[in-house]
Structure formats: C-alpha cells, structure tokens
Amino acid sequence: TxxxxxxxxxxxxxxxxxxxxxxxxxxxxxxxxxxxxxxxxxxxxxxxxxxxxxxxxxxxxxxxxxxxxxxxxxxxxxxxxxxxxxxxxxxxxxxxxxxxxxxxxxxxxxxxxxxxxxxxxxxxxxxxxxxxxxxxxxxxxxxxxxxxxxxxxxxxxxxxxxxxxxxxxxxxxxxxxxxxxxxxxxxxxxxxxxxxxxxxxxxxxxxxxxxxxxxxxxxxxxxxxxxxxxxxxxxxxxxxxxxxxAHTPTVKHLEALRQEFNAGRPQCPVGFNTLAFPSMRRKDVLDEKQPWAYLRCGHVHGYHSWGGRRAPEVEAECQDRECPMCRAQGPYVPLWLGCEPAFYVDAEGPTHAFVPCGHVCSEKTTAYWSQISLPHGTHAFHAACPFCIHPLRGDTGFVRLIFQSPLD
CATH class of the missing domain: 2.60.200.20 (Tumour Suppressor Smad4)
Structure with missing residues (x-):
C-alpha cells in the first residue's frame, strides 16, 4: 500500500x-x-x-x-x-x-x-x-x-x-x-x-x-x-x-487539458498565428507556437520582436514591455504549463499564470500558492511559484490570461 x-x-x-x-x-x-x-x-x-x-x-x-x-x-x-x-x-x-x-x-x-x-x-x-x-x-x-x-x-x-x-x-x-x-x-x-x-x-x-x-x-x-x-x-x-x-488531477488529466486548450486554436491578436502549449516532454523548449503573455494585463500573444528585439530565449530576461493591445507595461514571458499534478488544488483548466515566471495552472491553484509565504534563507519569507520557486511579484502574484479566439 x-x-x-x-x-x-x-x-x-x-x-x-x-x-x-x-x-x-x-x-x-x-x-x-x-x-x-x-x-x-x-x-x-x-x-x-x-x-x-x-x-x-x-x-x-x-x-x-x-x-x-x-x-x-x-x-x-x-x-x-x-x-x-x-x-x-x-x-x-x-x-x-x-x-x-x-x-x-x-x-x-x-x-x-x-x-x-x-x-x-x-x-x-x-x-x-x-x-x-x-x-x-x-x-x-x-x-x-x-x-x-x-x-x-x-x-x-x-x-x-x-x-x-x-x-x-x-x-x-x-x-x-x-x-x-x-x-x-x-x-x-x-x-x-x-x-x-x-x-x-x-x-x-x-x-x-x-x-x-x-x-x-x-x-x-x-x-x-x-x-x-x-x-x-x-x-x-x-x-x-x-x-x-486520489482526488488530485493526474498527468493524463493535465495532458487532456493541454490538448483541449490547443484544440480551441487560440490566436495571437497581432500576428493571427495559432498558439499551442508544447507537450510536457518539451516543457522547457521554446516552440514557435509557444504562447507568450504580458503579465501586467494578461493578454496572450505569439512571440514577436518589435524593433529588432533579441531572440526569444533572451527576451524573457529583458525589461518590461508594452502590450500592443492595452498599452500596459510589464513582464513579457513565455507561458509554461505547470506539470506537477500534486501542486494542483483542483482539476480546472489552465487559465491563470504566476508572475513573473509564467507558469500556468488553474485559478484556485494560483490563488492558493500566492497566499503562502515560503521560508527563504535563514530569516525571510516570500510567496513563490511552486513549479519553479521563483519569488512572485505584483499585488496578487498571478494574473488571469486573456486569450484571443480564432476569427474564422
């Protein structure tokens, strides 16, 4: 047992x-x-x-x-x-x-x-x-x-x-x-x-x-x-x-949520190219269909480089950028599905992302972990993403993602 x-x-x-x-x-x-x-x-x-x-x-x-x-x-x-x-x-x-x-x-x-x-x-x-x-x-x-x-x-x-x-x-x-x-x-x-x-x-x-x-x-x-x-x-x-x-989503369930999301064919609102989360086996490899998001507002895009920006693998480390949809300035990062099922408090779809790392999971999962102050060093505490332990930023530590549905 x-x-x-x-x-x-x-x-x-x-x-x-x-x-x-x-x-x-x-x-x-x-x-x-x-x-x-x-x-x-x-x-x-x-x-x-x-x-x-x-x-x-x-x-x-x-x-x-x-x-x-x-x-x-x-x-x-x-x-x-x-x-x-x-x-x-x-x-x-x-x-x-x-x-x-x-x-x-x-x-x-x-x-x-x-x-x-x-x-x-x-x-x-x-x-x-x-x-x-x-x-x-x-x-x-x-x-x-x-x-x-x-x-x-x-x-x-x-x-x-x-x-x-x-x-x-x-x-x-x-x-x-x-x-x-x-x-x-x-x-x-x-x-x-x-x-x-x-x-x-x-x-x-x-x-x-x-x-x-x-x-x-x-x-x-x-x-x-x-x-x-x-x-x-x-x-x-x-x-x-x-x-x-026994009541936690399984890896198979997370994969089904990923496929369901991709089947909806969300689009970049600027380039109109179809976006898709990569398979969990390629969870750390940037894909050409990778969803990117402006974490201040939550607008999801495909990767784009305005004015000769650097390559995607460098972009995540850049300064805050301005969202072309709403002009909000904030981190612009690739989105990654949270792959560890044991961290989920429910089995809902990937609708929210931690700020500023961009790991995506359900709303209640992001809300729960953003409330926890994890010990840091020998005397400090701070909230962190459970998937990558990166310290959270912003008022809540997470953002609701805004996806563009296909126009056809």
Whole structure:
C-alpha cells in the first residue's frame, strides 16, 4: 500500500539533473517488508558505562544531548514493530532514504562548490509512519547517522522537559505548515511551526538558528496531513496522502487539458498565428507556437520582436514591455504549463499564470500558492511559484490570461 508521498519544489515535475536512486523529485513512502521504526526507551542522565555503550553500539539507536563538556544525557531508542522510519537529508549515506539538495529559483541544482555551503542538514529529519491503518505519519527534526546516533552539541538549543526527558532543536530547524480546510480548492495556508527532535511543536525562533526556542504549542502535534509543507532550510517538500492524491488531477488529466486548450486554436491578436502549449516532454523548449503573455494585463500573444528585439530565449530576461493591445507595461514571458499534478488544488483548466515566471495552472491553484509565504534563507519569507520557486511579484502574484479566439 502506498502511504503519504512528498514533492520537492522548484523543478516542475522532474529534477534538472534527472531522477536517479535516492535523489528524485518525488518519493512514495510504502510499508516496508520489515518494520524499522524506533521509540525512546532508557534515559542515561550521566556519563555511565551504559551510556557510552549505547553511543558506541552501531546496532543501538540513541540521541545524545551535550549539556557541558562533563555532562551528556543519552536517550536509548528501541525497536518499534508497529512503525516504519524514513529519513531525509543532504547526506548520501545509507541511513538517508531520500536525498534532497538546495533548490534555487531557476530550478537548477546547486553546483558542487555551492553544495558545500548548503543550509540543509546532512541528516535533516525523520518521518515515522504507522504500519497499519490509518497509516498516520509523524515528523521529527534530525535523523540518525551511520552509527545510528543523533548528537546535539553544546551550542544546539536543548532543554529538559517537565517529565524529565530531554528535547532540542537542530541548527537551522525543521519547519512545518499544515493547510487549513485540507488540501483542496477551499484550502487556506496555516501557520509555520518548528518541530523538535522529539516531535514537539513550537512557534518559530527569532531567526532560523537562534539559541532561544519559541513557545511550545500544546494544542498542535507533529502529525502530517494532506498538503503539509516541510521546510528544511534550502528545500521545501509538499506532503500528499494517498487519499489526497486520489482526488488530485493526474498527468493524463493535465495532458487532456493541454490538448483541449490547443484544440480551441487560440490566436495571437497581432500576428493571427495559432498558439499551442508544447507537450510536457518539451516543457522547457521554446516552440514557435509557444504562447507568450504580458503579465501586467494578461493578454496572450505569439512571440514577436518589435524593433529588432533579441531572440526569444533572451527576451524573457529583458525589461518590461508594452502590450500592443492595452498599452500596459510589464513582464513579457513565455507561458509554461505547470506539470506537477500534486501542486494542483483542483482539476480546472489552465487559465491563470504566476508572475513573473509564467507558469500556468488553474485559478484556485494560483490563488492558493500566492497566499503562502515560503521560508527563504535563514530569516525571510516570500510567496513563490511552486513549479519553479521563483519569488512572485505584483499585488496578487498571478494574473488571469486573456486569450484571443480564432476569427474564422
């Protein structure tokens, strides 16, 4: 049985470097053949031989909380036959099930040199899923390394809870946002929270890596729901449940919408040439029938170069241009269909475009994502296109497209 899956932002359905191994644009979490979940058991409050043994034993999961050079609290974790554990991070070591890398606005992965300065933790987080219905999934900050240990050093934010157990936060933190009213056409963004190593929920710190934790939110929990966003400080993941995906448009449905649009033979109002969205396999290759739009007003044209303008591949980077239909000045860009079905909140046609990237999808999908402030860097937030992660511009961040029907 396929249980919740997650989607990465920024690549419009596929990674620029290709899908391979544990580095993909989407992952499906399935019930493992053998349970590998763990749960906390013995707590060692001093540096006893048993604590040292738990840390050195590569068959024993443990979390170490270093309070000072002379004092470390070690929590042993024992096998849980009722859960499966999946780990996410930048590391390519075996304990990481899903390898994620930083996403930049262009949709291109960082170079090797840039990856060295990545803000994504090598062992960023872990998700614990129930092996039996209702397959609930809970997220925890930090993942176990190759020695099955999690170490929180002296400088990491950590504290002792009322029940005597320890808890803490990772350097750049794991943030989660649950949508209100589910992930559907009536969805509204929720509030960003930080998840601790033990899965408790907190308000955000002043900055991403501040020593002082936020306030604990007792009324909320770390259980993921359909449409939950997980931010790892450099990459944002979208969590979809199997039930939610069953009501989401498929790639075939998006292709049918593309063909239906093209069958209407929309025309350029100036050149009268027929426009058509290219196939999804050629989603990044400019076509001669490619629709272009003035994003200030939404008028759709074919590509044209007034006064000896530059080639189309350069044009998208040019300054704002004046629409010949209404004289509104704004970005003039090629339009691309949003190819990742999991980002859609409904199954309606491509009528609106994000500004200024030109990715096209349904009205309610653009409205939903334009309301979400995604974490950016270590302390900023901004709305962005989910298909390419480009920051949105304008009053709303999207525009209704105005197509010219054929005159014949």
């Amino acid at each position: 396929i249980v919740p899956s997650q989607e990465t932002h920024g690549c419009n359905g596929s990674l620029p470097s290709g899908e391979r191994g544990r580095r993909k644009s989407r992952f499906a979490l399935c019930r493992r053949n053998k349970a590998n979940g763990v749960k906390p058991s013995t707590v060692h409050t001093s540096c006893t031989p048993q604590a040292a043994k738990a840390i050195s034993n590569k068959e024993q999961h443990s979390i170490s909380y270093t309070l000072s050079r002379a004092h470390t609290v070690v929590v042993e974790y024992t096998h849980d036959s009722n859960t499966d554990m999946f780990q996410i991070g930048r590391s390519t070591e075996n304990p990481i099930d899903f390898v994620v890398t930083d996403t930049v606005p262009s949709g291109q992965s960082l170079t090797d040199a840039q990856t060295i300065q990545s803000t994504i933790s090598r062992f960023a987080c872990r998700i614990i899923c129930q092996r039996n219905p209702p397959y609930s999934a809970r997220i925890y900050a930090a993942g176990f390394d190759s020695s099955k240990n999690i170490f929180l050093g002296e400088k990491a934010a950590k504290w002792r809870m009322h029940d005597g157990h320890m808890d803490g936060l990772t350097t750049n933190g794991v943030l989660v946002m649950h949508p209100r009213q589910g992930f559907a056409q009536d969805s509204r963004p929720g509030v960003w929270r930080e998840i601790s190593v033990c899965g408790n929920v907190f308000t955000l710190r002043e900055t991403r890596s501040a020593q002082q934790r936020g306030k604990m939110v007792d009324s909320e929990c770390n259980q993921l729901v359909d449409g939950s966003l997980i931010d790892l400080c450099g990459a944002t993941l979208l969590w979809r449940t199997a039930e939610g995906l």
